[in-house]
Amino acid sequence: MLSDALKQKFDAVIARYPVKRSAIVPLLMFAQDEAGHVTEEAIQEIAQRVGVRPIEVIEDIGYYSMLHRRPIGRYNLQVCTNISCMLRGGGAIFEHCSKKLGIGHKQTTPDGTFSLEEVECLGACCGAPAMQVNYDYYENLTPETIDALIDGLRKKNPASET
Numbered sequence: 001m002l003s004d005a006l007k008q009k010f011d012a013v014i015a016r017y018p019v020k021r022s023a024i025v026p027l028l029m030f031a032q033d034e035a036g037h038v039t040e041e042a043i044q045e046i047a048q049r050v051g052v053r054p055i056e057v058i059e060d061i062g063y064y065s066m067l068h069r070r071p072i073g074r075y076n077l078q079v080c081t082n083i084s085c086m087l088r089g090g091g092a093i094f095e096h097c098s099k100k101l102g103i104g105h106k107q108t109t110p111d112g113t114f115s116l117e118e119v120e121c122l123g124a125c126c127g128a129p130a131m132q133v134n135y136d137y138y139e140n141l142t143p144e145t146i147d148a149l150i151d152g153l154r155k156k157n158p159a160s161e162t
């Protein structure tokens with residue numbers, strides 16, 4: 001069930017847009033922040049509020065890699081393997097993350113701490129190879145910086161055993 005706070009946020013966001021449907025992506029982001037993923041209820045609510053069919057909201061979710069319809073890990077590692085990152089070892093960085101976490105593309109560790117995705121350009125090409133963990137960017141990655149980052153996040157979540 002969507003919280004009252006989220007519904008108030010929806011009202012405030014929609015009021016900022018002359019064309020209501022332009023608010024779909026920010027509404028989805030707020031809904032995802034609250035539940036950890038975009039729920040069916042959120043899709044219905046957003047569609048109704050901006051005056052589109054639910055399938056149109058679902059299409060937006062499908063387009064943006066940062067939006068998820070299923071629960072993901074507390075830390076979602078999105079590793080770019082697009083051209084700039086690929087040329088600077090992005091593929092190896094993805095493989096290193098995959099091996100370290102024991103999961104593949106669009107998978108989540110059994111304890112729900114980490115998810116991993118291979119994604120298109122994050123707009124951080126100058127810092128290639130780059131990745132995003134939730135809303136934070138990490139650039140000029142090496143296996144060593146990846147190890148330090150993942151180990152640090154594990155320490156914040158001692159239940160993580162991966």
Ligand code: FES
Binds near residue numbers: 123
């Ligand atoms: S190609 Fe990786 S951030 Fe642009």
